[in-house]
Amino acid sequence: MERQHDAVLRTVAERNVRFVRLWFCDVVGTLKSIAISPEDLESAFDEGIGFDGSTIEGLTRAYESDMLLRPDPATFQLLPWRGETEGTARMMCDVLTPDGEPAASDPRRVLKDALARAEAKGLELYLHPEIEFYLFREPYQSGEPLVPIDSAGYFDHVHKGAGKDFRRTAIQYLEQMNIQVEYSHHENGPGQNEIDLRYTDALTAADNILTFRTVVKEVALTMGQSATFMPKPMIEHPGSGMHTHLSLFQGGKNAFHEPGAEYGLSRLARQFIAGLLRHAPEYCALTNQFVNSYKRLWGAQEAPSYVTWGHNNRSALVRVPFHKPTKGTSSRIEFRGADSACNPYLAFAALLSAGMAGIEGEYELPEGAEDTVWELTERERRAMGIEPLPSDLYRALEVFEGSELMASVLGEQVFEYFLRNKHQEWQRYREQVTPQELSTTFHLI
Incomplete structure (x- = not known):
């Protein structure tokens, strides 16, 4: 039987691939890349490719800078936008220490450990x-106004619209890279789009999201546009989220499904939801990692701001979508808190670990909320036991820092670096004098 390594080497030779890009990400989730020649690919599989890890955010300390990249042959794909002749391929990589052990600071390792x-x-x-995500007319220049590519709204069909052409090209590229797309449409905001990726295992999904963000930005640039996954790029328009549907399978069967149960949810599924709710303030800094993330969470009733769950309730942090009673595989839950700018490896590791804590601790699921939570008064929310999510990054970091669960999920190195990086971001934010402050305060005294 042909090894995956050998299949990759054969494909590289047959397709006349000129460069192979090794992809990985830093702790924040920024894609990193190094290109190697096909002649170096076999040694990359066997020994790894050395690089200076101290130059990458959070990967290692300066005095232990030597790191290795080992490509995962299962992730080999040609980059469609690089052309057919002397093309370029990519593989996702695991980061290793010089002795070949998984690096404690590798976000992909964090997710793989949680899955294990x-x-x-x-x-x-x-x-x-x-x-x-949002599409804007021109490549972004600091200080310039943002001009969306259209003024359409939710599910609008825009005739000869740039967004429709964009989505068509992006989806073609994704599918050529074996990333299957389920739906695509215009979202609520002007120039705002949504593309939904098909169900897959969690590690592949995280790899796909990193690739997805790269494809979207590449297509935007080729069309003279700019794309952003910033959680809230414009004050007056909705933010960009990444609603994520989750289910656990056991022995090939959906462990979230129980025939005849309320909403078709098994006891295990209800415990998983209870874990997501109880630990939500602790992992909020991972699913919503930027100062700007909280502009979306606490915007004009557009994202879940409170820790609750419901069935037909889109203001809830966790929603149980409609399921087909005769189709057990359709039972799932929808986590609505994450934004499109999170590091998917760390966010998914945190969500899985919070849900598993609920299962292992046999947490009881509180009463769901079918009322729109935003429309309740503070007194009503308190009476129902509905707590708010952290209202800004600083408060999220306070809860995150005290979480034994998050420290164990991430490991000491990622946990400490993430905290340090995000406290620095908060400090830089606090030091800014914004145009809004000048316009409201300059002439007061």
């Missing part, structure tokens, strides 16, 4: 992300 803990209990996580 669940798999030890016979459970596999599957995900379906719905990714929102």
Whole structure:
């Protein structure tokens, strides 16, 4: 039987691939890349490719800078926008220490470890992300106004619209890279789009999201536009979220499904939801990692701001979508808190671990909320036991820092670096004097 390594080497030779890009990401989730020649590919598989890890955010400390990249042959794909002649391929990589051990600071390793803990209990996580983003007319220049490519709204069909042409090209590229798309449409905001990726295992989903963001930005640039996954780029328009559908499978069957149960949810599924709710303030800094993320969460009733769940309730942090009673595989939950700018490896590891804590601790699921939570008064929310999510990054970091669960999920190195990086971001934000402050305060005294 042909090894995956050998299949990749054969494809590179047959397709006359000129460069192979090794992809990985830093702790924040920024894609990093190094190109190697096909002649170096076999040694990359066997020994890894060395690089200076101290130059990458959070990967290592300066005095232990030597790191290795080992490509994952299962992720080999040609980059469609690089052309057919002397093309370029990419593979996702695991980051290793010089002695070949998984690097404690590698975000992909963090997710793989969380998945291994669940798999030890016979459970596999599957995900379906719905990714929102904005398209603007010109490549972004600092200080210039943002001009969306259209003025359309939710599900609008824009005749000869740039967004429709954009989505068509992006989806073609994604599918050529074996990333299957389920839906695509215009979102609520002007120039805002959504592309939903098909259900797959969690590690593949995280790899796909990193690739997706790259494809979207590449297509935008080729069309003379700019794309952003910034959670809230414009004050007056909705932010961009990444609603994520989750389900656990056990022995090939959906462990979230129980025939005849309310909403078709098994006891295990209800415990998983309870874990997501109880630990939500602790992992909020990972699913919503930027100062700007909280402009979306606490915007004009557009994203979940409170820790609750419901069935037909889109203001809830966790929603149980309609399921087909005769189709057990359709039972799932939808986490609506994450934004499109999170590091998917860390965010998915945190969500899985919070849900697993609910299962292992046999948490009881509180009453759901079918009322729109935003429309309740503070007194009504308190009476129902509905707590708010952190209102800004600083408060999210306070809860995150005290979380034993998050420290154990991320490991000491990622946990400490993430905290340091995000406190620096908050400090820089606090030091700014904004145009809004000048316009409201300059002439007061």
